[in-house]
Amino acid sequence: DADVTQTPRNRITKTGKRIMLECSQTKGHDRMYWYRQDPGLGLRLIYYSFDVKDINKGEISDGYSVSRQAQAKFSLSLESAIPNQTALYFCATSDRGRGNQPQHFGDGTRLSIL
Amino acid sequence: EDKVVQSPLSLVVHEGDTVTLNCSYEVTNFRSLLWYKQEKKAPTFLFMLTSSGIEKKSGRLSSILDKKELFSILNITATQTGDSAIYLCAAPHGSSNTGKLIFGQGTTLQVKP
Numbered sequence A: 001d002a003d004v005t006q007t008p009r010n011r012i013t014k015t016g017k018r019i020m021l022e023c024s025q026t027k028g029h030d031r032m033y034w035y036r037q038d039p040g041l042g043l044r045l046i047y048y049s050f051d052v053k054d055i056n057k058g059e060i061s062d063g064y065s066v067s068r069q070a071q072a073k074f075s076l077s078l079e080s081a082i083p084n085q086t087a088l089y090f091c092a093t094s095d096r097g098r099g100n101q102p103q104h105f106g107d108g109t110r111l112s113i114l
Numbered sequence B: 001e002d003k004v005v006q007s008p009l010s011l012v013v014h015e016g017d018t019v020t021l022n023c024s025y026e027v028t029n030f031r032s033l034l035w036y037k038q039e040k041k042a043p044t045f046l047f048m049l050t051s052s053g054i055e056k057k058s059g060r061l062s063s064i065l066d067k068k069e070l071f072s073i074l075n076i077t078a079t080q081t082g083d084s085a086i087y088l089c090a091a092p093h094g095s096s097n098t099g100k101l102i103f104g105q106g107t108t109l110q111v112k113p
Helices: none
Strands: A004-007 A010-013 A019-025 A031-038 A042-049 A065-070 A073-078 A087-094 A109-113 B003-007 B010-014 B019-026 B033-038 B043-049 B056-058 B061-066 B071-076 B085-092 B101-103 B107-112
Touching (some): A010 A019, A019 A087, A042 A065, A042 B085, B003 B085, B003 B101, B019 B033, B019 B085, B019 B107, B033 B071, B043 B061, B043 B071, B071 B085
Parallel strands (some): A010 A109, B010 B107
Antiparallel strands (some): A004 A019, A019 A073, A031 A042, A031 A087, A065 A073, A087 A109, B003 B019, B019 B071, B033 B085, B056 B061, B061 B071, B085 B107
16 A cells, blocks of 8 residues: 555546545654646645644645645645646655655646646 | 756656766755656655765666755666656755755656667
């Protein structure tokens, strides 16, 4: 079983719809992150969380919200989806640890907004 | 503003060739640089570099950091078709120990038989 699981894997929906992407992890990590990936732009951070109920904005948080109700779960919501939110979305986790810890990624959710 | 820039953005080689991927950075309070390989799914961690001039090696892949010139390279020798992927470099940024990463655009490598 994957350590970081994202659902759904693919989603096609219409402009204006509310969408929730789920992420769960079995690694026991405190920190969780949501990124989006667009061609030629690498990964950009949307939101991150260091613990349950802790929420921090990343570089591109407008139009998104998140919820961290449990250590193992971090969900990303698009309240009213728009076409330029079409992208590949990744959830990642990392350990608190000393120094910098590498992040571990889920397999991604490919989201298309029509 | 912190940034990480990779070059080239894409590269096509033949099996057996050696490739060098570049990553330059401007990051306040630089601490480390990370390399990831992304095939069809999740980026997978390759290396973390913290000290200048010390090569990290894993099989045919190796990487080195130059903190004076603010760049890192990832070398792949004797490339195979399975090396085809997007290679991402990233650096922690912001307050120390936040875990936030800033990524480069990625280099798409295609290895032809």
